[in-house]
Amino acid sequence: MAVNGNASSSGLIVSFGEMLIDFVPTVSGVSLAEAPGFLKAPGGAPANVAIAVTRLGGNSAFVGKLGDDEFGHMLAGILKTNGVQAEGINFDKGARTALAFVTLRADGEREFMFYRNPSADMLLTPDELNLDLIRSAKVFHYGSISLIVEPCRSAHLKAMEVAKEAGALLSYDPNLRLPLWSSEEEARKQIKSIWNYADVIKVSDVELEFLTGSNKIDDESAMSLWHPNLKLLLVTLGEKGCNYYTKKFHGSVGGFHVKTVDTTGAGDSFVGALLTKIVDDHAILEDEARLKEVLRFSCACGAITTTKKGAIPALPTGSEALTLLRGGA
Numbered sequence: 566m567a568v569n570g571n572a573s574s575s576g577l578i579v580s581f582g583e584m585l586i587d588f589v590p591t592v593s594g595v596s597l598a599e600a601p602g603f604l605k606a607p608g609g610a611p612a613n614v615a616i617a618v619t620r621l622g623g624n625s626a627f628v629g630k631l632g633d634d635e636f637g638h639m640l641a642g643i644l645k646t647n648g649v650q651a652e653g654i655n656f657d658k659g660a661r662t663a664l665a666f667v668t669l670r671a672d673g674e675r676e677f678m679f680y681r682n683p684s685a686d687m688l689l690t691p692d693e694l695n696l697d698l699i700r701s702a703k704v705f706h707y708g709s710i711s712l713i714v715e716p717c718r719s720a721h722l723k724a725m726e727v728a729k730e731a732g733a734l735l736s737y738d739p740n741l742r743l744p745l746w747s748s749e750e751e752a753r754k755q756i757k758s759i760w761n762y763a764d765v766i767k768v769s770d771v772e773l774e775f776l777t778g779s780n781k782i783d784d785e786s787a788m789s790l791w792h793p794n795l796k797l798l799l800v801t802l803g804e805k806g807c808n809y810y811t812k813k814f815h816g817s818v819g820g821f822h823v824k825t826v827d828t829t830g831a832g833d834s835f836v837g838a839l840l841t842k843i844v845d846d847h848a849i850l851e852d853e854a855r856l857k858e859v860l861r862f863s864c865a866c867g868a869i870t871t872t873k874k875g876a877i878p879a880l881p882t883g884s885e886a887l888t889l890l891r892g893g894a
Contacts, residue, residue: 576703576844578618578625579653579733581724582611582711583686584640585663587829589874593669597678600668606829606875607643608665609686610708610740613830613876617837617866619648620880623844626698628653628724630689630717632662637685643877653695657685667829677744683714690716691723699724700731703844706836708740709756725762734796734847737763738836741772749775761792765843765850767799767836784808784815796850799839799860801832806864814853818860821868821889830876835867838886865889 587608590600611627618625627649631637633656640662645651663684668676681687689711699705705728711721729735739756746752753776760766768790770782779786787800787810798810806820842849842859849855865886873879 575624577650577701578615578623578704578706578840578844579628579699579702579728580611580615580618580625581628581699581705581707581721582609583663583708584609584612584627584629584631584644585665585684585686586636586640587875588664588666590668595668597666597668597676603666607640607877608829608875609663610710610738610833611706612640612644612649613833613880614706614738614837614840615644615649616647616877617830617834617880618841621838621841621866621883621886623837623841624650626650626653626702628695628699630655630657630685630693632656632660632685633658634662636662636664647877650698653698655689655693657688660685660688663687677742679742679745681745686711687714687717689720691720694720694724694727696727699727699733702728702731702733704736704840705729705733706736706738706840708738709752709759710740710742710745712755712759713745722759725759729762734765734843735763736765736767736836736840738767738832739772739776740832741769741775760790761794764794764796765799765839766790766795766797767801767832767839769801769832770803773800782808784810796847797856801835801867803828803831804868807835807860809856809860811850811853811856813851816853816857818857818864820864823868823872823889825871827874827879828871830879831867831870833876834870834880835863837880838863838866861890862886 588603615625664680666678869881
């Protein structure tokens with residue numbers, strides 16, 4: 566399949582997990598306490614991936630739980646406006662939609678403050694899952710935040726099991742958010758607890774270091790995360806592109822130099838692009854030349870997402886990605 570502007574396929578990609586509102590300071594380089602004001606931005610990695618897919622002409626659905634409040638209905642509306650199937654969304658009358666205050670400190674580090682005690686996404690139960698929707702997925706994508714507490718953890722495990730039994734390709738992006746976990750040890754343990762179920766795993770360079778305990782971003786370190794049922798392991802390297810590993814071959818794909826404004830959502834854009842391209846053609850995972858072409862397209866989508874503030878507003882169309890690819894940037 567050529568890397569074209571739109572996915573001609575109709576295979577359904579189901580994203581499972583959290584959707585929340587990020588509050589981003591109107592001024593960069595200050596602490597949360599010093600920020601004079603905040604802008605609200607829809608977020609949550611699985612939801613970003615679902616919208617990244619539809620933005621590229623693919624077919625996606627979101628499964629999760631929102632508060633039965635103005636923010637929750639706003640987020641559901643954003644999914645629908647972007648063409649994401651919303652039959653998998655539940656609303657909780659007793660808990661609020663999750664909020665996160667995010668700021669870029671003067672030293673360049675992101676600082677998070679989460680309001681989840683508990684938030685609606687944490688309260689999704691196995692009984693509330695739309696199993697028919699999950700069974701219709703050709704790809705089932707998820708992160709690790711939904712593993713932190715019950716009952717959402719049990720819902721996650723059930724959804725994953727149902728998708729696998731129905732023949733879906735399982736895609737896992739841990740999306741590490743340490744402030745949400747009780748400890749680093751617990752985060753590592755739970756993220757690894759579902760490792761061997763996934764067919765495709767994407768980790769960032771920072772997550773690779775965290776999961777392996779090594780400060781080396783090399784093949785040996787990456788392959789320590791390999792498991793026998795894995796079809797593709799990806800390590801994203803920011804503007805340097807990504808490294809890829811399969812049973813038969815491995816290599817790297819270069820990135821794109823763009824004017825970066827905000828890196829939020831770049832990894833989700835990358836994943837959405839990859840899944841859109843492979844959903845109806847898993848053979849790409851065994852063809853190095855075609856896989857590299859798809860990963861270049863995915864890197865272009867990730868790069869474009871860093872050029873605007875916020876994740877969802879910055880997610881590119883296929884034609885925007887092709888413009889960057891053709892420019893050879």
